[in-house]
Each structure stands twice: as structure tokens, then as C-alpha cells.
Amino acid sequence: MQDSGYTIQEMAERCGMTAHTLRYYERVGLIQPVSRARNGHRRYSEADEAWLHFLHCMRATNMPIRAMQRYAELRELGDSTSLERRKILEDHRAAIASQIQELEKAHAMLTHKIANYKKIEQRTRIGGPIADEPEVDCSLVTAG
Amino acid sequence: MQDSGYTIQEMAERCGMTAHTLRYYERVGLIQPVSRARNGHRRYSEADEAWLHFLHCMRATNMPIRAMQRYAELRELGDSTSLERRKILEDHRAAIASQIQELEKAHAMLTHKIANYKKIEQRTRIGGPIADEPEVDCSLVTAG
DNA sequence: GTACAACTTTGAGCGTGCTCAAAGTCAAGC
DNA sequence: GCTTGACTTTGAGCACGCTCAAAGTTGTAC
Structure with a gap:
């Protein structure tokens, strides 16, 4: 298979979170739907990793999920949201x-x-x- | 009345907590049963205030209630618990x-x-x- | 005497952020 | 073919730390 990228377990370890938490973050929109291997399993990219590290850092310093959601949303909307x-x-x-x-x-x-x-x-x-x-x-x- | 000391509201303001929280802390043993006025209302002493300030400071820095309970318990047991x-x-x-x-x-x-x-x-x-x-x-x- | 405010109690409810259970799919190894 | 294990989904459950609701008592003001 190509199906390249990190598995959910690998990414969990790399980011100091659990697989549960990664799925939860995806569910609540903190991370865009992750790409899938042919068997339906998640495959995380390097870009996902950087973003997850950032999220982890924000959570570790008590940013509420709400604020992180807002930030993620703006990020999806592109450059025009830079100021906010x-x-x-x-x-x-x-x-x-x-x-x-x-x-x-x-x-x-x-x-x-x-x-x-x-x-x-x-x-x-x-x-x-x-x-x-x-x-x-x-x-x-x-x-x- | 004598019934001297701070009311629960006064103490709440002084310690930056709510009256709810003060009752809760008493309920879970973080503070010994507070003395009462003749009408049954709580009256807090200066010593209570110092202790509550300390508790507040520990909570504000994320000490779990559990640990605070343990500390409070040891404090009641007296000097022999100093090391712990x-x-x-x-x-x-x-x-x-x-x-x-x-x-x-x-x-x-x-x-x-x-x-x-x-x-x-x-x-x-x-x-x-x-x-x-x-x-x-x-x-x-x-x-x- | 009656309204009102400030307290009392007990037990339930809530917001946050996970965390897990159940049932199912899929691929590799024996 | 069957087991094993890592994943999948959905929805429920949980730990923490409050926070509140309901019903009642008391004391002061008018």
C-alpha cells in the first residue's frame, strides 16, 4: 500500500496524547478529517503532527477547547482571519x-x-x- | 449578640471564593466545622481566613482537592505529621x-x-x- | 404580623475534557 | 479458515470541582 503517514497510535505517542483524544479532537473539529488508508484507518501527515503539537501546547497551558475550536475554524477560513x-x-x-x-x-x-x-x-x-x-x-x- | 466573626458572604469575598465553595470545602473536610452564631449561621475567624487563603492559593495553582484534603487531615493530627x-x-x-x-x-x-x-x-x-x-x-x- | 433578606440543609445537576464500551471491519500469520 | 490485533463508529460514562434548587429557619424593618 501507499497508505503513508502515521497511524493513530504513532501520532498519539508523538504528541503525548491518547488515540482517544485524537479521535475526540477530530470529532469536535479541532483537526480536519484525517486522511485514510485503504482499510479505513487514519493516517496522519507531518502537517497534522505540527498542528496537533500546537493544540497540545495550547491545551497544556489551559486554553479552553472552545477557544481552540474558534482558532481552528478561523484557520480553515484562510488568510483573511489572520487578525482575529x-x-x-x-x-x-x-x-x-x-x-x-x-x-x-x-x-x-x-x-x-x-x-x-x-x-x-x-x-x-x-x-x-x-x-x-x-x-x-x-x-x-x-x-x- | 457576641456571635462575632465574618459571615459566609464576607469570608467568600475576602477569599475570592463563593459561599457555595466555602460550604463545599467544609463539607469535604478542607476546613473544620465553622463556629456558629446563635441563629445557626456560620461565623468565620481570622484563623479560618488565613487557612482559607492558603487553600485558595493551593487550588489556584492546581493542587487537587484530594491532596488538600490529605494536608488538612494531617494538620488536624498535629505536629507529628510535620514531615509528611x-x-x-x-x-x-x-x-x-x-x-x-x-x-x-x-x-x-x-x-x-x-x-x-x-x-x-x-x-x-x-x-x-x-x-x-x-x-x-x-x-x-x-x-x- | 408580615415581608424580606440572609442564611441553613440535603441532594441533585452541570460544564469540561476526556475515556471507555460495544459491536464491527480488516489484514496478516498460522 | 480462524485467530489476533489494530483499527473503526456511536453513544454513553466518568472524574473533578463546583453550583444550584428546594424547602426551611431566623432576625430585622416597617
Whole structure:
């Protein structure tokens, strides 16, 4: 057979998704109907792979399926939709930036809190607090 | 009345959650049964607030409810659980770090892709590609 | 005393994003 | 010819984290 291209399993592995998810994405229009081998099995092209990688990257950063659907739709409509597509990407980039901010705040807080736990464990091992070391006590850090 | 403390609505606003969520968290054991006014309404303390803020922060960074439940449980058990609690926090901090990584990768990719869109839009306005400017073409960037 | 608002409870329902079950087709190997 | 295994389809089911509906109580304002 010619029937060239990746099988659904191969593509699933390459993109870090399951075959289930690939079929689901096709079903909801995130990817155009994939070409078929003569036996009816899907065969994915390199172009499909690039697009699926992109989708995966967007999902991994919490873009809703809805937004991805809209983007995919515009992409099918061609060059005239470029501005709207760019806006979607810019919005998502902004969303990512604010996620990063939130995560970094939490990361810093946890670092403090973990240090505080270590201090407590130290104290417990030695027996009782050390006079000259002030308690770490910034709200969240000591909330549990 | 004495019945001092924050009402559920007040606490919801302070913590950026809904009253629904506060009741839900209590129901699933993320917070110990909250004290009540004489009319049976919940009254939240400052300590509750600190703890709820902490929970909110963990949720906002995608800690599963399960993990939060485990942490809350250990917290109730007292100092002897300090090591396990710290481990939970360290694991979550690691999870946060890897989320940040993923997000930053996507952010950079989007920045490239957006720049590419701008270039295309430019070209479209002027009419045709400019000879001396190489196409940006790094897989994901041009995948749609 | 009656309207109204803010709470209470229990249990059900929902949106998202998969994930799987069932039944069937097809091609290769023994 | 029959088994095996990878695929196919459709529609249902699931895990998570809320979110809401219904029915009831309480306290304040008029």
C-alpha cells in the first residue's frame, strides 16, 4: 500500500496524547478529517503532527477547547482571519502570563512555608525553640 | 449578640471564593466545622481566613482537592505529621515549577507566532513578500 | 404580623475534557 | 479458515470541582 503517514497510535505517542483524544479532537473539529488508508484507518501527515503539537501546547497551558475550536475554524477560513487569530493568541499569551504570576507567588510562599517546617522540625529534634531566632510568621506561611 | 466573626458572604469575598465553595470545602473536610452564631449561621475567624487563603492559593495553582484534603487531615493530627505535610508542599512546589516551565515555553512560542502573524499582516498590506526577509519557520510557529 | 433578606440543609445537576464500551471491519500469520 | 490485533463508529460514562434548587429557619424593618 501507499497508505503513508502515521497511524493513530504513532501520532498519539508523538504528541503525548491518547488515540482517544485524537479521535475526540477530530470529532469536535479541532483537526480536519484525517486522511485514510485503504482499510479505513487514519493516517496522519507531518502537517497534522505540527498542528496537533500546537493544540497540545495550547491545551497544556489551559486554553479552553472552545477557544481552540474558534482558532481552528478561523484557520480553515484562510488568510483573511489572520487578525482575529492573532488576537486569540495574544489573549492566550496574556492568560499564560497571569498564570505564571500566580504560580510564582505560590511558589515563593511555599518556599517560605517549607523553610518554616524545616525550622519547626529542627526545633522538635533539639527540643524547644531557640531564643535568638525570630519566628517566621507571615500569614499564609503559618496558616497550617 | 457576641456571635462575632465574618459571615459566609464576607469570608467568600475576602477569599475570592463563593459561599457555595466555602460550604463545599467544609463539607469535604478542607476546613473544620465553622463556629456558629446563635441563629445557626456560620461565623468565620481570622484563623479560618488565613487557612482559607492558603487553600485558595493551593487550588489556584492546581493542587487537587484530594491532596488538600490529605494536608488538612494531617494538620488536624498535629505536629507529628510535620514531615509528611512538608513533603506534600514540596511536591506541590515541584508541580508548580514544572507548570511554570510549560507555560514559559508556550509563552515564548506564542511570542514567535504572534510576531509571524504581524509579519504576514504587514506583507498583506503592502502586497507580496519582501525578498530579503527570511520566513520565520520553526515548526509550531507556522503550524497555523 | 408580615415581608424580606440572609442564611441553613440535603441532594441533585452541570460544564469540561476526556475515556471507555460495544459491536464491527480488516489484514496478516498460522 | 480462524485467530489476533489494530483499527473503526456511536453513544454513553466518568472524574473533578463546583453550583444550584428546594424547602426551611431566623432576625430585622416597617
